[in-house]
Amino acid sequence: MASRVAIIGIIVESMEEVESMNNLLHQYADYIISRTGVPYRERGINIISVALDAPQDAINTLSGKLGKLPGISTKTLYSNTVYDDE
Numbered sequence: 001m002a003s004r005v006a007i008i009g010i011i012v013e014s015m016e017e018v019e020s021m022n023n024l025l026h027q028y029a030d031y032i033i034s035r036t037g038v039p040y041r042e043r044g045i046n047i048i049s050v051a052l053d054a055p056q057d058a059i060n061t062l063s064g065k066l067g068k069l070p071g072i073s074t075k076t077l078y079s080n081t082v083y084d085d086e
Contacts, residue, residue, distance in 0.1 A: 005033075005052070005079040006059045012046040014071020021072055025050065028062045053083075 012018060025032065031054035038047045052059055059076060067074040 001055055001085060003053055003055050003083050003085060004059065004081070005083075006054070007077045008050045008052065008059070008063050008066065009075045009077070010048040010050065010066060011073040012048065012071065013044075013073070014069075017069045017071050018046075020069055021066060024062065024065050024069075028052070028054070028058065031058060031062075 010021070012021065025035065031052045032050060033053055034049075034051040036049050039045075040047055052062075054062075056078070059078070063074050063076045066072055
């Protein structure tokens with residue numbers, strides 16, 4: 001199956017949604033290469049970057065589900081290379 005490397009940037013403005021966000025990330029744990037979080041206390045938000053190697057549909061689905069959570073914003077950046085792991 002073809003996969004791509006991508007980064008999902010996440011801004012968390014609602015701490016009430018952190019559990020839901022973590023549950024979604026756990027569902028896609030097999031695709032996650034790295035997860036880095038930085039609390040920005042001065043603004044009361046958290047900034048998270050998630051690096052993935054996954055089929056594009058899985059990346060799109062995860063990013064969309066995260067972005068639908070109240071108080072969570074996401075943007076996704078894709079590598080130009082498509083990897084065929086077959």
